Amino acid sequence: MQASNKLITQHCLEDMCAALEAAGLYFGHGTDNAWDEACWLLETVLKRKGVSQLRLDSVLTVDHLQDVTKLLHARISSHKPLAYLLQEAWFCGLLFYVDERVLVPRSPLAELIRNQFEPLLTVAPTRILDLCTGGGCIGIACAMAFPDAAVVLSDISAQALEVTAINISKFKLAGRVSALKSDLFESVTDCFDLIVSNPPYVAVDEYENLPAEYHCEPELGLVTGKQGLEIPLLILQQAAKYLNPHGVLLLETGATWPALVAACPQVPFIWIEFECGGEGVCMLTKEQLVQYF
Numbered sequence: 304m305q306a307s308n309k310l311i312t313q314h315c316l317e318d319m320c321a322a323l324e325a326a327g328l329y330f331g332h333g334t335d336n337a338w339d340e341a342c343w344l345l346e347t348v349l350k351r352k353g354v355s356q357l358r359l360d361s362v363l364t365v366d367h368l369q370d371v372t373k374l375l376h377a378r379i380s381s382h383k384p385l386a387y388l389l390q391e392a393w394f395c396g397l398l399f400y401v402d403e404r405v406l407v408p409r410s411p412l413a414e415l416i417r418n419q420f421e422p423l424l425t426v427a428p429t430r431i432l433d434l435c436t437g438g439g440c441i442g443i444a445c446a447m448a449f450p451d452a453a454v455v456l457s458d459i460s461a462q463a464l465e466v467t468a469i470n471i472s473k474f475k476l477a478g479r480v481s482a483l484k485s486d487l488f489e490s491v492t493d494c495f496d497l498i499v500s501n502p503p504y505v506a507v508d509e510y511e512n513l514p515a516e517y518h519c520e521p522e523l524g525l526v527t528g529k530q531g532l533e534i535p536l537l538i539l540q541q542a543a544k545y546l547n548p549h550g551v552l553l554l555e556t557g558a559t560w561p562a563l564v565a566a567c568p569q570v571p572f573i574w575i576e577f578e579c580g581g582e583g584v585c586m587l588t589k590e591q592l593v594q595y596f
């Protein structure tokens with residue numbers, strides 16, 4: 304019996320993987336390959352039917368297979384990221400609620416948060432701002448990593464902040480994590496030890512050529528003017544005022560980082576190297592921001 308269960312589960316995963324691969328999908332919203340996506344899909348279906356863990360000898364019922372097939376067809380026909388179809392995404396080992404009001408979390412900042420920003424920070428931050436928070440993943444993960452910190456999650460989008468609120472409540476953090484509607488720093492009144500930001504940094508012409516999956520995400524979360532530099536530059540110009548004396552800014556600019564370096568040749572950016580993939584995250588101290596921006 305166990306051997307045949309194993310065969311059915313393995314075949315199911317292999318068939319799903321083959322179908323996902325054949326469909327010309329893009330994998331970059333929570334997974335980077337078809338096999339991981341097949342496992343995520345099947346595991347979530349099983350979990351929602353009360354099976355705690357996907358194992359190769361998990362028993363698959365007709366009911367499970369019907370749900371799996373429905374989701375697989377939806378993924379293939381719509382090109383929607385699986386995260387939207389499941390309304391969940393993993394970030395920094397935490398399972399967030401997501402839907403089309405926010406980007407699917409995937410920032411390499413997760414690796415830094417998991418290591419409590421060592422060796423970049425010497426003292427644990429007690430006040431943290433996640434600017435351009437989307438569904439709140441970066442700031443909430445910071446709040447979990449620093450249990451004594453008060454965290455502000457800010458975004459210009461009222462729709463995104465509805466998702467932020469769901470996640471604040473999901474992780475029971477309302478006591479020390481708050482959401483703020485703000486156009487960059489416009490409504491920010493406090494100073495912080497750490498500002499983290501994964502803002503929009505995609506140029507308009509680059510956006511137009513991105514795979515369909517990206518076009519299911521809010522454009523406001525991806526695109527910004529001046530070849531993807533407008534919002535990153537505004538953050539660099541304004542952040543110092545909102546940092547405590549020893550505060551630092553960690554800013555993600557993804558593949559736009561060479562353009563930022565070219566636009567600011569005088570700035571000694573520190574670009575973080577990641578073991579788990581990702582690029583374009585720089586760190587600047589308050590002093591450097593005052594000096595160079």
Ligand SMILES: C[S@@+](CC[C@H](N)C(=O)[O-])C[C@H]1O[C@@H](n2cnc3c(N)ncnc32)[C@H](O)[C@@H]1O
Nearest residue numbers: 408435436437458459460486487501502503524
């Ligand atoms: C790249 S998404 C990042 C979301 C989240 N931090 C993450 O890593 O998944 C950028 C976010 O910036 C927000 N945004 C765009 N323009 C903004 C502005 N002028 N002020 C504040 N937030 C802005 C968007 O609504 C979006 O939620």
